[in-house]
Structure formats: structure tokens, C-alpha cells
Amino acid sequence: MSAPEVRLRPVTENDLVMFRRFATEPGLIGLDWAGFRDAQAPARRFATDGYLGVDDSRIIVEADGTAAGLMSWSARVAGVSRYWEMGIALLPDWRGRGIGWRAQAMLCDYLFTHTPVERIQAVTHAENIAEQRSLEKAGFRLEGVLRSVEFLAGQWRDGWMYSRLRSDPRPPNP
Numbered sequence: 001m002s003a004p005e006v007r008l009r010p011v012t013e014n015d016l017v018m019f020r021r022f023a024t025e026p027g028l029i030g031l032d033w034a035g036f037r038d039a040q041a042p043a044r045r046f047a048t049d050g051y052l053g054v055d056d057s058r059i060i061v062e063a064d065g066t067a068a069g070l071m072s073w074s075a076r077v078a079g080v081s082r083y084w085e086m087g088i089a090l091l092p093d094w095r096g097r098g099i100g101w102r103a104q105a106m107l108c109d110y111l112f113t114h115t116p117v118e119r120i121q122a123v124t125h126a127e128n129i130a131e132q133r134s135l136e137k138a139g140f141r142l143e144g145v146l147r148s149v150e151f152l153a154g155q156w157r158d159g160w161m162y163s164r165l166r167s168d169p170r171p172p173n174p
């Protein structure tokens with residue numbers, strides 16, 4: 001079976017249902033479930049800037065024309081410099097079909113084209129093999145382990161820090 005056609009596009013009002021689901025359905029997001037979130041926050045944020053902010057944005061991952069999940073990028077600051085941290089969550093039906101790595105490679109292309117950053121980072125966990133493989137296929141490299149950086153599911157967990165630099169090789173045919 002060939003991989004679905006992947007496209008990134010801005011959030012529309014119809015996508016807010018999916019945002020609310022990720023905020024209120026335990027476990028839908030996967031290993032990163034951190035408890036219930038304000039279900040009205042997505043509508044407020046969408047009304048403010050359509051989820052495209054200067055420091056923090058969300059975008060929809062479409063697969064074969066259907067909203068399959070969302071991605072985020074937010075600014076990190078080091079002295080006078082800025083770089084991005086990105087994240088992704090696909091709905092369960094769309095996982096494991098070659099969408100995640102393609103979408104992450106496409107977002108890198110987008111951010112390196114439209115912003116002058118040199119570095120994009122992404123953090124995952126030891127248990128999240130799918131995200132580790134997906135990041136590696138999208139051209140990211142593991143930098144190291146942030147010890148006990150995040151409280152999730154009753155315990156402090158290590159973060160596996162990945163990055164892709166503008167000068168790193170671009171993966172073939174994302």
C-alpha cells in the first residue's frame with residue numbers, strides 16, 4: 001500500500017473539534033497525555049491569530065485530504081538567538097503509515113525556508129520508538145538525554161533531545 005499524500009495547511013474552524021479531542025480524551029495523544037486541558041482554549045486561540053503566532057504556532061497535517069493530526073512549533077531563545085522546538089500528534093488511525101516522518105521533514109523545510117533559524121529541536125521519550133524513528137527518518141539526530149525533565153503519568157521522565165540543523169542532510173523525498 002502506498003503512503004498517503006501528506007500536506008501541511010493552516011488550522012480552520014472545523015479543525016477545532018480535533019484540538020478539543022486532544023485536550024479532553026485521555027490517552028488520545030498517546031504517551032504525552034498530561035491530564036485534561038481547557039476545551040475552550042482552542043477556540044479562543046484560533047480567534048486570536050488562527051494559531052499562527054510569532055512565537056508559537058500550530059498547523060494541520062492532512063493525509064489524502066483528511067485532517068490526520070497537528071504539528072506545533074514554538075520559539076526557544078539562547079542569548080540573542082532564536083530557534084524552534086517542534087511537536088506532532090497524529091490521530092490513532094493515521095499512525096504507522098509513513099505520515100509522521102514526512103510531516104516532520106516537511107515542517108523543517110517550511111521553517112528553514114520562511115525563518116532564518118539554524119536549529120530545530122524535538123523532544124521525545126525512551127518509550128516512544130515511533131517518534132524516535134520518525135525523527136531520524138526526518139533527518140534529526142539524537143543529541144542526548146535530559147534527565148527527569150517532564151512529569152507524566154505519575155513520574156518524572158527523561159526527555160530524548162533531537163535536533164536538525166539547516167546544514168544537516170535533507171532526507172530524500174519527504
Ligand SMILES: CC(C)(COP(=O)(O)OP(=O)(O)OC[C@H]1O[C@@H](n2cnc3c(N)ncnc32)[C@H](O)[C@@H]1OP(=O)(O)O)[C@@H](O)C(=O)NCCC(=O)NCCS
Nearest residue numbers: 030088089090095096097098099100101124130131133134
Ligand atoms: C509519533 C508519530 C508522530 C510517528 O508518526 P507515524 O506516522 O506513526 O510514523 P511513521 O509511519 O512515519 O514511521 C516512521 C518510522 O517509525 C517506525 N514506526 C512507526 N510506528 C512504530 C511503532 N509503533 N513501533 C516501532 N516503530 C514504529 C516506522 O516503521 C518507520 O520506520 P521504517 O520506515 O524504518 O519502517 C505518531 O505515531 C503519533 O502521532 N503518535 C502519537 C503522538 C506522539 O507520540 N507524538 C510525539 C510526541 S514526542
